Amino acid sequence: MITTPSGIQIEILPKIDNGDDIGRSRLTLEKMLKVVNNLPFIQTMEANLKLEDRSLPEVLIGWFLSCVDKTAKQGIRKDYSRIEAQERFLKGQLQISKQFNEPSYQQYLFHIEYDVFTTNRAENRLIYSALVSILKWSEDNYN
Numbered sequence: 001m002i003t004t005p006s007g008i009q010i011e012i013l014p015k016i017d018n019g020d021d022i023g024r025s026r027l028t029l030e031k032m033l034k035v036v037n038n039l040p041f042i043q044t045m046e047a048n049l050k051l052e053d054r055s056l057p058e059v060l061i062g063w064f065l066s067c068v069d070k071t072a073k074q075g076i077r078k079d080y081s082r083i084e085a086q087e088r089f090l091k092g093q094l095q096i097s098k099q100f101n102e103p104s105y106q107q108y109l110f111h112i113e114y115d116v117f118t119t120n121r122a123e124n125r126l127i128y129s130a131l132v133s134i135l136k137w138s139e140d141n142y143n
Contacts (some may be wrong), residue, residue, distance in 0.1 A: 094110060
C-alpha cells in the first residue's frame with residue numbers, strides 16, 4: 001500500500017490468472033502472509049487477517065499494537081538514572097567540591113547527585129514514538 005501526499009492510496013496486490021478480481025488477489029495475499037515463516041512481525045500463522053475488510057497497513061498496525069499490548073502487560077522496563085541537580089534540600093550525595101566553589105550568596109543551594117527509578121529508557125521512548133506515529137497513520141477505529 002502506497003499513500004501519496006495528497007492522500008491517494010495505491011494498493012499493490014499479487015497477480016493471479018483470473019483477471020481483475022480484487023477480492024481473490026487480497027485472499028491470495030492473505031494466504032501468502034500466512035505461509036511466510038521468517039517475517040519477525042508475524043507471531044501466529046493462524047491469525048485471521050481479514051484482508052478483504054482491511055488494508056495491509058492496518059493489519060500490520062494491528063499486529064504491532066497487539067505486540068505492544070503484550071509487552072505492556074508483562075511490564076514496562078525501568079532503570080535507575082543518575083541525576084545531578086542544584087536543589088534547596090539534601091538528597092543523595094552532596095558534591096562537596098562543587099559546593100565549596102559556590103559564591104556565598106548561593107550557599108543555600110546544594111549540589112547533589114541521586115538516582116531515580118524511571119521508565120525513561122531508550123526502548124520505551126522508541127515504543128512511544130512508534131505509537132504516536134501509528135496514531136497519525138491509522139484510520140481504523142479498532143486500531
